[in-house]
Amino acid sequence: MARVFIPQPLRKRAGGRIEVQIPGKNLREVIENLEKEIPGAAEYILKDGELKPGLAAIVGEQATRQGLLHKIEDDETEIHFLPAIAGGQSSALGYAVRRPRRLHCVRNVSG
Amino acid sequence: MHPFEYVRAKSVDEAVAALAKHGERARPLAGGTDVLVMARAGRWELDALVDIKHIPETNIVELGASEFRLGAAVPCYRIYEDDEISAKFPCLVDTASIIGGIQIQSRAGLGGNLCNASPSADGIGPLIVHHATCVIAGPNGTREVAVEDFCTGPGRSVIGNGELLVEMKMPIPRKGFGAAYERFTPRNEMDIAIAGVASSVQLNGNIIESARIALASVGPTPILSSAGDQLAGKEATAENFSAAAQAAIADTSPISDMRGTVEQRKHLVGVLTRRTLERAVERARENN
Amino acid sequence: MVEKVRVRATLNGEPVDFLVAPYTSLLDTLRDELGLTGTKEGCNDGNCGACTVNMDGRIVDSCCVLGAEIDGSTVETIEGMAEPGKLHLLQQTFLEEAALQCGICTPGFLVSAKALLEKEPHPSETRIRFWLSGNLCRCTGYDKIVKAVQKAAESA
Amino acid sequence: MVTDTTKGKYNVIGTRPIRHDGYDKVTGRAIYGADITLPGLLQGAILRSPHAHARIKSIDTSAAAAMPGVHAVITHTDFPAAEDTLVDLGEGAVNFRYASNNVMAGDKVLYRGHPVAAVAAVDKNTALEAASLIKVEYEVLKPVTKVMDAMKPGAPIVLEDLEGQDLGEKIDGQTNQANHFRHEFGDVDKGFAQADLVIEHEYDTAMVHQGYIEPHNATATWDEDDRITVWTSTQGAFAARRQIAGVLRVPDSQVKVIPLEIGGGFGGKIPTYLEPVAAILARKSGRPVKLLMERTSVFESTGPTPGSWMHVKVGVKNDGTITAATADLRFDAGAYPGSPVGAAAMCVFSAYDIPNTRIDGYDIVVNKPKTAAYRAPGATHAAFAMETVVDEICEKIGMDPLEFRIQNAAKEGTRRADGPIHPKIGAIETHQAAMQSDHWKTPLENAPDGKLRGRGVATGYWFNIGLKSVVTIAVNEDGTVALTEGSTDIGGSRASIAMMAAEVLGIPVEDVRPHVADTEGIGYTDVTGGSRTTYATGYAAHDAAQDVVTQLLERAAKLWDVEPDEVEFSNGSYQSKSDPELRLSHKELSSKLGSTGGPVVGTASVDPEGAGGAYSTQIADVEIDPETGKTDVIRFTVVQDVGTAIHPAYVEGQMQGAAAQGIGWALNEEYFFNDDGQMVNSSFLDYRMPTSYDLPEIETIIVEVPNPGHPFGVRGVGEVPIVPPVAAIANAIHDALGIRFRETPINPGRIRAALEAKE
Missing domain, CATH: 3.30.365.10 (Aldehyde oxidase/xanthine dehydrogenase, molybdopterin binding domain)
Known part of the structure; x- marks a missing residue:
């Protein structure tokens, strides 16, 4: 079990709850179970089965570096999902472009 | 940068000939601290730079009985490192020691500062209040122009094609003369004046016989203000300095830009006029 | 095509004789033509002092000098500061006082500070700060640089 | 109290040896990046947009290509279509499509200085001459450079294909708002109702640059085996490799990055600008190519830190207890999404223990260069707002500003306003050391005639990674x-x-x-x-x-x-x-x-997880000439918890250097844009970073509260000291003049205008 703090964008779907108690031995299981509790949560957190770039998962007091395999040690372990912004290079969540399209490409560099 | 030739002139005639040959596409090179930067920035397209630092006349520093001659290529440090000149022309030291840093002062001089004709030039006001005259050589001989008439617009001067500023000359201050320059910049060094004021007074007792006030960075050219004339015959008092400051402000036509606003510049001219008059009077009293 | 000009000068105590395009700055001449890359480019317009060299006993921004102008002159760069196997006192105090971080401004500061101490062996802190104001440093806040110059002045 | 845990504990740690390099x-x-030379090396030059916002109608490179000595001319058509994907860069992430577009504009230029073409030639001057022969036809568009203007309906749209987000919902239609997020804990309305005093203000800060002295540079080869080698000045060779490979659309392993000595970065040398351009020029010319950036372009085209608009509101009881706080932080990201507003949100209240908080963060695109990290990115902005509000609170309730900070200080176990719990931190120890400093204990001397003096204090937090x-x-x-x-x-x-x-x-x-x-x-x-x-x-x-x-x-x-x-x-x-x-x-x-x-x-x-957080508390004394508006910093002290000082001299150097940057930020530094969105002060002359003659000695007090997450107790030291200076100076100026400034820089013009308004 872990205390998962609901990111603001998911709070509406979570019925306004700020935190929920979610079972799971590791972060992956917690996210899977969170999805059952709050549909859409996994899409918000994961991309191609991994934590989204630009997103930091805090397990305990610090951003996890073990990713989805991070073991959840006890029921009081807190989990937060925050915009991973340490150095400005990046960004918060969810940047996308409306119409993915090719740039004018006359010739592929490696081709 | 357009490729240009380097011509090292050994005489005024050689320099004039080289400048005349290329017309607008040639410039004299003295300190180089402006001309090289501007050429690189594409401000001018040049075919030749004519180095005038190897000409005896442009290197002259001569403290005569009645006249001080300062060659156009003399760098700033030769003013403030010369004790005699420093003693007689502290106002020139005021300016020579704040133009750029030490590196710039090794090369840049008041002649180049004048020819650059920047409205914000620190060197021109002090020359104006010292009643300096410019000696200009050209294909048709030599002519003289008062410093206050030298600049004609931002970056523009009376220097025509083929002409060369050879030297500035100014009278040796009489007893009771004092002058000072002060500028305002946000940094203490390495900065461009938001406003600058040079003031000089000829004092007789506490009476100002004559005065000159020149303003920088508050118009398209350095300005010889009428405020100096208004002080003539008046006492050196705080009230009269304040009145002169107001008169100086009235002579300005500044613009707002990245360095300062119209209001700020006008206000600063008032403050600096008062401060430089006080300092000039102090120096005038010391020079008695 | 503008022809190159021949330049003969004394560089770090050695005679040099080379050809350079007349529009090439002394900075580029030193770095690209003569292989002395210790002199650094920071701004190329005389406002940072990273390219400071000593020319005929005066410090100058080498970006604001033409290579052609040094004909007949004596030029000293950072490469000429240490004697073989022995650092200049200022180089030593800069190391001891941690007066450099990224190090890009360091050659310019050293050349400037050397000229100061040769002229004025015991400058005040204010005088040091004034003299060095043509050299920008963004890493140190200048504190340790000023102290290193003071230390060199004291131990000279 | 300066803790003294290191002394006597170690043989090497805590000593001051001469550095190896x-x-x-x-x-x-x-050997720095610009010093590298290779056989057959060509020199490059980049043609950049003179406009802040324009559509590129055509580019004619024929005259440049025909010039003798020119070996290659490229435009965006020589770049592969980059992948539209966000990739983790360790410290942050990058979208390759934007990264590619940033190093060479496509059909639109988004800021003045945006590259549109590049040339490789036998020497620098030939390359520059050739670049000037490239003809670009623009359709000039209206630019938008300020956050609040960019958020207005009808504002010029910077990125036509940006999909904006607002609290997790997609924004309908075109927008400059890349994102809006929120952190919320407790009940702020209830908290403000409990307060005896509520202070709130709006803030506006100008974009500023890291100001490293070494311009960007890159030298590249692209050999017959399609192996790309890049020599460059970078804060991270692997991050550079990933960006270069991403823009060139080759596997990372095909690119070798050789990092040379780096002449300053402060966050600004994490992104790559010249490297992919040099690589494509090298491929096209078949020769090694070197690119050096001009200082003007360093200002106009690399990654400064944002301008911002902020609103901060804090409620406090008369006994000095903070009951609630809200922050609305709106940062300009530059031309592409990704400002450090998230970091600002992490830091804005993190020096305090506040029961009820709400933080809104907005990431807004504008016609300015894409921002990059700058030393504790975002935290300085946030501290300027929060710490000047705190100063005003202390003034109004009559409390010593350091006592107030100690009373409300975050400590181990305090929940940060963005969620996580603080591990062991040294906020209180840092404040206490400041209180016991010689600087704090020595009263300010009377100012000389005509001048006014003031003292200010501020604190800052940075989380470290x-x-x-x-x-x-x-x-x-x-x-x-x-x-x-x-x-x-x-x-x-x-x-x-x-x-x-x-x-x-x-x-x-x-x-x-x-x-x-x-x-x-x-x-x-x-x-x-x-x-x-x-x-x-x-x-x-x-x-x-x-x-x-x-x-x-x-x-x-x-x-x-x-x-x-x-x-x-x-x-x-x-x-x-x-x-x-x-x-x-x-x-x-x-x-x-x-x-x-x-x-x-x-x-x-x-890949350690226990970086811990760091605090710095700083004291500034200023002297102001009210006639000119000039502020001189006459005494400055930096107190900081560094965990364990490994090499104290270089720890002090970080503290002093950051303080100097912060002082410049507070007083003079800014990107000054004209109405056409063009930066008009893109030189060291007019950008006005402090010189040695502008600064006093910067005193340092090292506090050591060892970080349990490191075998020697190390905490990061480089960033947090730039967090408090702007606020400390603003508070000192208030102490001198009785005027609160809520815009940066607090330059002489602003001070004069405020004094005139007061008169």
């Missing part, structure tokens, strides 16, 4: 060791990393030879940024040295024919537990490696 740096021998680092240590037969790391050294980190290895090995630091390797000489290492290098790479050095010790214990056991657990290591010596006669120093044992199994190499790869 210092000799090269004081003699001019050190860990991330990946690899270190190898090879033992030489003479007992010295070669330490190889992947962290580029900007401020002396080779020395601090070597010191930690020496401490573990029990050898003099001079016997460690540190070396920064290229991307093929060491395992993946994240950027030198986030105050992580001495922390994480130091952690790896510690572990690699431990690995060496473990192996040397085995060698000693082999020599003495005993089991390894019968040998112990202490104070640099290996000795038998049973026979005191059997004892070898590190040096002696090293000489016997050849006969016990060959060379010993220790390695460690770390």
Whole structure:
């Protein structure tokens, strides 16, 4: 079990709850179970089965570096999902472009 | 940068000939601290730079009985490192020691500062209040122009094609003369004046016989203000300095830009006029 | 095509004789033509002092000098500061006082500070700060640089 | 109270040795990016947009290509279509499509200085001349440069295909709002209702630049085997490799990045600008190509830190307890999404324990260069707002500003306003050390005639990061060791990393030879940024040295024919537990490696999670000339919890350098844009960074509250000292003039205008 703090964008779907108690031995299981509790949560957190770039998962007091395999040690372990912004290079969540399209490409560099 | 030739002139005639040959596409090179930067920035397209630092006349520093001659290529440090000149022309030291840093002062001089004709030039006001005259050589001989008439617009001067500023000359201050320059910049060094004021007074007792006030960075050219004339015959008092400051402000036509606003510049001219008059009077009293 | 000009000068105590395009700055001449890359480019317009060299006993921004102008002159760069196997006192105090971080401004500061101490062996802190104001440093806040110059002045 | 945990505890840590790379740096021998030369090297030049916002109608490169001496001319059509994907860069992430578009504009230029074409030629001047012959036809569009203008309906749209987000919902239609997020805890309405005093203000800060003295540079080769080699000045060779490969659409392993000495970065040399351009020029010309950036372009076209609009509101009881706080932080990202507003949100209230908080963050695109990290990015802005509100509260309720900060200080277990719980931190210790400083205890002297003096104090928080680092240590037969790391050294980190290895090995630091390797000489290492290098790479050095010790214990056991657990290591010596006669120093044992199994190499790869957070509290005294509006900083003290100071001289250097940058930010530095969105002060002359003549001595007080997340207690030190200075100066100016400034820079013009309004 872990205390998962609901990111603001998911709070509406979570019925306004700020935190929920979610079972799971590791972060992956917690996210899977969170999805059952709050549909859409996994899409918000994961991309191609991994934590989204630009997103930091805090397990305990610090951003996890073990990713989805991070073991959840006890029921009081807190989990937060925050915009991973340490150095400005990046960004918060969810940047996308409306119409993915090719740039004018006359010739592929490696081709 | 357009490729240009380097011509090292050994005489005024050689320099004039080289400048005349290329017309607008040639410039004299003295300190180089402006001309090289501007050429690189594409401000001018040049075919030749004519180095005038190897000409005896442009290197002259001569403290005569009645006249001080300062060659156009003399760098700033030769003013403030010369004790005699420093003693007689502290106002020139005021300016020579704040133009750029030490590196710039090794090369840049008041002649180049004048020819650059920047409205914000620190060197021109002090020359104006010292009643300096410019000696200009050209294909048709030599002519003289008062410093206050030298600049004609931002970056523009009376220097025509083929002409060369050879030297500035100014009278040796009489007893009771004092002058000072002060500028305002946000940094203490390495900065461009938001406003600058040079003031000089000829004092007789506490009476100002004559005065000159020149303003920088508050118009398209350095300005010889009428405020100096208004002080003539008046006492050196705080009230009269304040009145002169107001008169100086009235002579300005500044613009707002990245360095300062119209209001700020006008206000600063008032403050600096008062401060430089006080300092000039102090120096005038010391020079008695 | 503008022809190159021949330049003969004394560089770090050695005679040099080379050809350079007349529009090439002394900075580029030193770095690209003569292989002395210790002199650094920071701004190329005389406002940072990273390219400071000593020319005929005066410090100058080498970006604001033409290579052609040094004909007949004596030029000293950072490469000429240490004697073989022995650092200049200022180089030593800069190391001891941690007066450099990224190090890009360091050659310019050293050349400037050397000229100061040769002229004025015991400058005040204010005088040091004034003299060095043509050299920008963004890493140190200048504190340790000023102290290193003071230390060199004291131990000279 | 300055804790003194380090003294006497270590042999090497806490001493001030001469840095290993210092000799090269004081003699001019050190090779920086611009110093590299290769046989057949061509020089490049980039043509950049004169407009802040314009559509490119056509580009005609024919005249440039025809010029003698020109070997290649490229535009965006020479770039591959980049992948539209966000990729983790360790410290942050990058969208390659935007990164590609940033290094060479496509159909639109988004800021003045945006590259539109590039040339490689036999020399610099030919390249520049050729670039000037390229004809670009623009349709000039209206630019938008300020956050609040960009958020207005009908504002010019910077990125036509940006999909904006607002609290997790997609925004319908075109927008400049890339994102809006929120952190919320407790009930702020209830909290403000409990307050006796509520202070709230709006803030506006100007964009500023890191101002590193070395311009960007890149030299590239692209060989027949499609192997790309890039020599560059970067804060991270691996991050550079990933960006270059992403823009060029080749596998990372096809690119080798050789990091040279780096002349300052402060976050600004994490992104790549010239590297992919140099690579494509090299491919097209078949020759090595070098690109050097002009200073003007460094200002106009690299990544400064944002301008911002902020609103901060704080409620407090008369006894000095904070009951609630809200912050609305709107940052300009530049031309592409990704401002440090998230970091600002993490930091804005993190020096305090506040029960009810709400923070809104907005990331807004504008027609300015894409922002990059700048030393604790976002935190300085946030602290300017929060710390000046706190100062006003202290003034109104009559409380000492340091006592107020101690009373409300965050401590271990306090929940940060963005969610996570603080681990062990030294906020209170830092405030206490400030209170006991000579500076704080010495009253301000009276100002000279006509001048006014004031004192201000402010505090700042930065979270620091860990991330990946690899270190190898090879033992030489003479007992010295070669330490190889992947962290580029900007401020002396080779020395601090070597010191930690020496401490573990029990050898003099001079016997460690540190070396920064290229991307093929060491395992993946994240950027030198986030105050992580001495922390994480130091952690790896510690572990690699431990690995060496473990192996040397085995060698000693082999020599003495005993089991390894019968040998112990202490104070640099290996000795038998049973026979005191059997004892070898590190040096002696090293000489016997050849006969016990060959060379010993220790390695460690770390990705530590315990970076901990850092606090700095700073005191500023100013003297103001009210007639001119000029502010002089006459005394300045930086107090900081550094965990453990490995090399105190370079720790102090970080504190002093950051303070100097903060003072410049507070008083003069800014991007000044004209109505056409063009930066008009893009030179060191008019950008006005402080010179030595503008600053006083910067006093430093090192506080050591060891970080339990590091074997030697290290916390990051590089970033947090830039967080408080702007606020400290603003508070000092208020103390002198009685006027609160809520815009930066607080320059003479602004001070004069405020004084006139007051008169």
